[in-house]
Amino acid sequence: MEFWLRYDLRSPEFAAPVSALAQTAIEQAEWADTRGFAAVQLSEHHGSADNYNPSPLLLGAAIAARTKNMRLAPVVIVPLQDPVRLAEDVCVLDQLSMGRVELTAALGYVPSEFEMFGVSMKDRGARTDRALQVLRAAFDGRPFDFDGRQGTISPRAHSEAGPPLFVGGSVPAAARRAGKYGDGFYPMTGSEGMIGEYERACADHGRPVGPIITAPPPNYIHVSRDPERDWERIAPYVMHESNSYAQLAKELGQQTPYAEVETVDDLRKLGTYLVLTPEECIDYLRPHRDKHHMVFAMLTGGLDPDLSWESLELLAAEVVPVLQADAEPGASS
Structure with missing residues (x-):
């Protein structure tokens, strides 16, 4: 993965x-460039x-x-x-x-x-x-x-x-x-x-079968030391994204994994968004290691850059190295 x-x-x-x-996106990409x-x-x-x-x-x-x-x-x-x-x-x-x-x-x-x-x-x-x-x-x-x-x-x-x-x-x-x-x-x-x-x-067409990009659900993971606290902190931003996509899908008559939500409890029940500790994130992703990649949308819904950096730094320090070590030949989990 x-x-x-x-x-x-x-x-x-x-x-x-x-x-x-x-600017945050550019700075985060530069920072992440040497961190896996x-x-x-x-x-x-x-x-x-x-x-x-x-x-x-x-x-x-x-x-x-x-x-x-x-x-x-x-x-x-x-x-x-x-x-x-x-x-x-x-x-x-x-x-x-x-x-x-x-x-x-x-x-x-x-x-x-x-x-x-x-x-x-x-x-x-x-x-x-x-x-x-x-x-x-x-x-x-x-x-x-x-x-x-x-x-x-x-x-x-x-x-x-x-x-x-x-x-x-x-x-x-x-x-x-x-x-x-x-x-x-x-x-x-x-x-x-x-x-x-x-x-x-x-x-x-006589072409070789190329890579098929598949990623596991959900659509967003926020890595946190204190998930209960951070659900409240990220809620306005992820609510905005979920509601925006859900409203558009409704207008177009399309199916979507998003839904219109009003509360943090609604968000948590939806399952499209997760707030996990580093250990929980590792446990969640391990069964999906056969997938091509996992995407982390660091500024979902315009997420506050400080909150975004907190999540990215935990992800890079405590999640990515563990899962990459799992993938090394001879590794066991």
């Missing part, structure tokens, strides 16, 4: 400003009332300048992007980071975001295919050719084969795209059944 950090820079009215959260963390995941949404980060590649560039080891794993809503400019930006980020980019292409699902960009949601599948074609050509060092547009992306990525390209999603079409264009598949929550679809698509 790898340990990842994740940042989306949500900044609701009661939280720290975006600038403070962004493998990657930092950067998410994207647009027009959010709570300032959700719309530019994961820009944040990735800032983090690249302050780190040397961690992979940069932006999740980009590709049908909203011009595919040529997206390929250029990803290749430049790979150059800046000396080959540490690992891109996940997402389809997007929020109608208002597509309206902002003047893109019809009916076209998102076709636009995603075009973007993946251009990205694949750029990473392979080939010219692209689509809709009368031709050219070659320059400079190429730093990595000889280009950044690993994952396709994310929870429907069969996403699995098929991953098999056709991707180097791996990132099935989203509740979509483990898509793995077989992905493997069949790889066979159909």
Whole structure:
């Protein structure tokens, strides 16, 4: 199991400003770079009332300048992007980071975001295919050719084969795209059944089955010396995240692991969020060691940076080394 950090820079009215959260994210990534963390995941949404980060590649560039080891794993809503400019930006980020980019292409699902960009949601599948074609050509060092547009992306990525390209999603079409264009598949929550679809698509297109990124639940773990105290301290922030996702899912008629909550007891019963001591965190994660990675969203809902640092320092000092030692040959638990 790898340990990842994740940042989306949500900044609701009661939280720290975006600038403070962004600086915290950069500083935490730099600090974690030599403490056993493998990657930092950067998410994207647009027009959010709570300032959700719309530019994961820009944040990735800032983090690249302050780190040397961690992979940069932006999740980009590709049908909203011009595919040529997206390929250029990803290749430049790979150059800046000396080959540490690992891109996940997402389809997007929020109608208002597509309206902002003047893109019809009916076209998102076709636009995603075009973007993946251009990205694949750029990473392979080939010219692209689509809709009368031709050219070659320059400079190429730093990595000889280009950044690993994952396709994310929870429907069969996403699995098929991953098999056709991707180097791996990132099935989203509740979509483990898509793995077989992905493997069949790889066979159909003569491509090897790549890594399948799976992570254990829940969606958030806060490591604490005093969980009872810290449930109260983190509650406003994680309530904001849970309520935001739940309200959006309700509007769209989609299923979600999130729910609208009003109290700490509601949060605890939900199971999506956990506050654990270092020992409890180790016990919780040990059965999931076969998973690809565990993501720790250190600034969930605009979490106070001081609380975030407390959790990260405990995680790095008392959880990560133990689980990494477990994974060493000959280790027993």
